[in-house]
Amino acid sequence: MNRDTDVLVVGAGPTGLALGIDLARRGVAALVVEKAQALFPGSRGKGIQPRTMEVFDDLGVLGAIRAAGGTYPVGMIWQDGRRAGEHRMFDPAESSEDAPWNEPWMVPQWRTQQILRERLEELGGEVAFGQEVVGLTQDEDGVRAVSASGEVITARYAVAADGGRSTVRRLLGIGMTGETVDPYPTVVADVRISGLDRDHWHLFPPGRAGDDFLAICPLPGVEDFQLVARFPEGTTPDLSLQGIRKVVAARSHLAPESVTELCWASDFRPRAALADRFRSGRVFLAGDAAHVHSPAGGQGLNTSVQDAYNLGWKLGAVLREGADASLLDSYEEERRPVAADVLGLSTRVHRGETRRGEATRQLGLGYRESSLTLETRPGPGPLRAGDRAPDATVAGVRLFDAFRGPHWTLLVLGDAQAPEPGGRTRVVRGPAPGAYGPGLYLVRPDGYIGWAGATAAGLPEYLARFGLR
Missing domain, CATH: 3.50.50.60 (FAD/NAD(P)-binding domain)
Known part of the structure; x- marks a missing residue:
């Protein structure tokens, strides 16, 4: 066939x-x-x-x-079967108009x-x-x-x-x-487990050798927990239900039968x-x-x-x-x-x-050095061509709504002037929001600013590179 x-x-x-x-x-x-x-x-x-x-x-x-x-739960540190403290996996961050989602989602x-x-x-x-x-x-x-x-x-x-x-x-x-990031074999598994609350990521610190770490995290939307366990160098971990039960019993206060079901398991050696x-x-x-x-x-x-x-x-x-x-x-x-x-x-x-x-x-990743990026303003502010285009509201239009779809978007902000580009380019005109400042910003289909200028000089030629004129 x-x-x-x-x-x-x-x-x-x-x-x-x-x-x-x-x-x-x-x-x-x-x-x-x-x-x-x-x-x-x-x-x-x-x-x-x-x-x-x-x-x-x-x-x-x-x-x-x-x-x-759901959001990531706070880590609960266990020591000898007792709750010994808490640990936050990520630095806190507040959402804002230009970044409406500013924390990891599990x-x-x-x-x-x-x-x-x-x-x-x-x-x-x-x-x-x-x-x-x-x-x-x-x-x-x-x-x-x-x-x-x-x-x-x-x-x-x-x-x-x-x-x-x-x-x-x-x-x-x-x-x-590449390189080996960590010599210790690591197991990740999805399990059903009793005896732990679902409000915390349960952490069982390793001993002095550092090769017996155990973490058990509740997964949102399901009854499963994700288990991560590290093993001594050279070990071949047992991925069976009995093997997982043995690890849990050895490294936590839980009994082996607390692990009621093994849904999936895999092992790997962390590398880059x-x-x-x-x-x-x-x-x-x-x-x-x-x-x-x-x-x-x-x-x-x-x-x-x-x-x-x-x-x-x-x-x-x-x-x-x-x-x-x-x-x-x-x-x-x-x-x-x-x-x-x-x-x-x-x-x-x-x-x-x-x-x-x-x-x-990953909100700060961008392409300022790319051959596709053209910054024509003589004195650009902190937001430049190649950067991620932030969210904002311009003349009642939310920019992320304007960007959504397989098209380019031209922002004409403040006193800037530009003719209609035609083709597959949407235009949003209005006062300049604080995240941008006045000027012209051509936003690529993947949400990065490809071209920026104080005037429209050079814009038609740039658009033509992508079959847009």
């Missing part, structure tokens, strides 16, 4: 599903394939950072994500993926399960992928979103450079690694296929979804809007430095060298 599509997305994790949604709403034919027979079943990537909340708002899933999750990864899949299918997209890509070739016209079942899929472009052990990355011959390239011809790497993080700080899933968000509008511009294919060169240019910075942050959080604070919320 042969199939043909515009974009083949390999992997139905958060990255592949988010990319599928973005392409579907742009009218780009995309097929998401997954080698497993179902979506990932565990809670592993449970933290959604404020910037990703903004992305999910644009993709049309924020309401479901908010309903499925949703089990399996539930996030369910929500993304439902949205993808609502838009007419498709996930094909049981399709393991085992061969991949490409030429100047497209990509040819072969599945283990013998099916051949041809596409104009392909995206490897198939995780840290990416088969597609291996087929492309792209290496990864970055792909040497994010692109090979017509094939792109995104998510864990491009960068592998320590789970500390909740950065991996979020950086991965934002890879998809960056790539989706560019593929749409090339495939549907007449933009030059060279636009796709900017994906690696923009995302690889971000991934490298976030990898360093995750590692520092894991090692206790920095707290989970402003940087981990």
Whole structure:
């Protein structure tokens, strides 16, 4: 059997599903394939950072994500079966007009993926399960992928979103450079457990060796807890129900039978690694296929979804809007430095060298140095081209409402003047809110300021680069 599509997305994790949604709403034919027979079943990537909340708002899933999750609970430190103190996982932050979601939101990864899949299918997209890509070739016209079942899929472009052990990355011959963040094997499991309240993240500190840490966190919207346990170097953890019970009994005041059910378990060695390239011809790497993080700080899933968000509008511009294919060169240019910075942050959080604070919320990430960024004002203020476009209200219009959708947005603020740009660009005119200041701001489909000016000089030429004139 042969199939043909515009974009083949390999992997139905958060990255592949988010990319599928973005392409579907742009009218780009995309097929998401997954080698497993179902979506990932565990809670592993449970933290959604404020910037990703903004992305999910644009993709049309924020309401479901908010309903499925909750705030992070305060940590409860246990010592010898007694409550010995509290610990806050994240520095506190207040929401504001320019950043309406300013704290992490906890949703089990399996539930996030369910929500993304439902949205993808609502838009007419498709996930094909049981399709393991085992061969991949490409030429100047497209990509040819072969599945283990013998099916051949041809596409104009392909995206490897198939995780840290990416088969597609291996087929492309792209290496990864990294380091071991922590030598201790770690188990993460979803369990049903009695004897602990659901108002706290229960922490059982390690002994002097530091290799017997245990944390048990209630997951919102379900009866499960996520258990994380660290083991001595060289250990092969027992992932069975009996093995999990033994760990809980040894490291807490709970009896083995307190663990009533094991829903899912996995082990890993925390590491940080970055792909040497994010692109090979017509094939792109995104998510864990491009960068592998320590789970500390909740950065991996979020950086991965934002890879998809960056790539989706560019593929749409090339495939549907007449933009030059060279636009796709900017994906690696923009995302690889971000991934490298976030990898360093995750590692520092894991090692206790920095707290989970402003940087981990990812609202400060941007593309000031990108070749797509053009700042023409002689004296720009703190908000510059390349930065995330903040929320605000202009002449009764909420900007995040104006940004929502697969289009560009031109903000004409204060005394600035600009003609109607036409095409697929929405215009908002009005007084300049404090987060911006007067001037012209052209906001990209992914919510970053691509061009900024005091006058409209140069704006038509900039728009033309993206097929917008």
